[in-house]
Amino acid sequence: MSVLTVITHEADGNARTIATTLALRRANAGRNVLLLQQQKALKQANQYSKEKQGEEWLATEMKDAARPHPLCFGELFNACHVSANTYHDIVIEMPKLQGADAKTIFSMTDTLVLAIPPATWNKDKCTRCIKQLNLARSCHQDMSVLMIVDEVKSLSAQAMINRFFEKVPGLRFIFIPPNSSLLLSNLYKAIFSKPVIDLECQEQAHEMPTGLPD
Numbered sequence: 001m002s003v004l005t006v007i008t009h010e011a012d013g014n015a016r017t018i019a020t021t022l023a024l025r026r027a028n029a030g031r032n033v034l035l036l037q038q039q040k041a042l043k044q045a046n047q048y049s050k051e052k053q054g055e056e057w058l059a060t061e062m063k064d065a066a067r068p069h070p071l072c073f074g075e076l077f078n079a080c081h082v083s084a085n086t087y088h089d090i091v092i093e094m095p096k097l098q099g100a101d102a103k104t105i106f107s108m109t110d111t112l113v114l115a116i117p118p119a120t121w122n123k124d125k126c127t128r129c130i131k132q133l134n135l136a137r138s139c140h141q142d143m144s145v146l147m148i149v150d151e152v153k154s155l156s157a158q159a160m161i162n163r164f165f166e167k168v169p170g171l172r173f174i175f176i177p178p179n180s181s182l183l184l185s186n187l188y189k190a191i192f193s194k195p196v197i198d199l200e201c202q203e204q205a206h207e208m209p210t211g212l213p214d
Contacts, residue, residue, distance in 0.1 A: 001084045003108050004191065005092040008115040018115050019093035021184050022191070027062035031088035035060045036076055037068075038094045038101075073101050080108055097132040106139035111191055114147045119157075126160055130167045137169070146190060148183075149175045 006019040023035040037058045055070035059079060071079060080090060092105060097114065106112070114129075121129075136143060147164065151157045152175055164171055174190050176183045 005109040023091040033062040033089045106136040111144045
């Protein structure tokens with residue numbers, strides 16, 4: 001069984017997100033897939049609460065007519081272990097890299113995908129993210145970490161990418177322009193096919209910044 005965790009600002013438990021689409025594609029390839037989504041609104045409501053009983057997760061079997069059912073975090077952790085003999089893949093979706101649940105999720109994750117546009121980041125956010133990525137690696141040394149980059153030409157984007165590359169060993173990048181029709185196709189190949197360092201969109205090739213691996 002493989003566990004893929006996608007960190008994306010679009011996660012809300014409802015929309016057809018990157019994680020949902022990847023899970024569907026795996027299911028269409030003949031694999032048994034479980035999708036676990038953290039509900040953004042409930043997560044924000046409960047983040048300062050000492051109570052951990054809130055059902056802030058949705059679990060969905062990627063099958064026709066399957067209905068999502070709510071889980072609290074303790075149930076989610078148990079579901080992942082019980083599912084090892086039932087599913088080929090578990091896809092976990094979270095809106096943020098940090099949080100009380102993150103360390104436990106990292107310990108179960110084989111591949112971590114960070115899908116938050118760099119344009120929304122600042123220096124402090126980068127520092128926190130780098131700290132969390134290194135925490136993820138400390139929880140699971142063999143974890144593969146892939147970051148989606150949608151802009152590489154500006155000096156700020158190049159500085160950010162180089163900083164991540166220097167501070168997070170083994171971090172891989174995939175460059176795909178925003179709104180590209182090839183985003184999910186290329187991302188799927190980067191995760192589930194052959195290993196890549198950078199994967200440029202066929203529609204519009206760009207030179208990656210200095211400091212990224214060849």
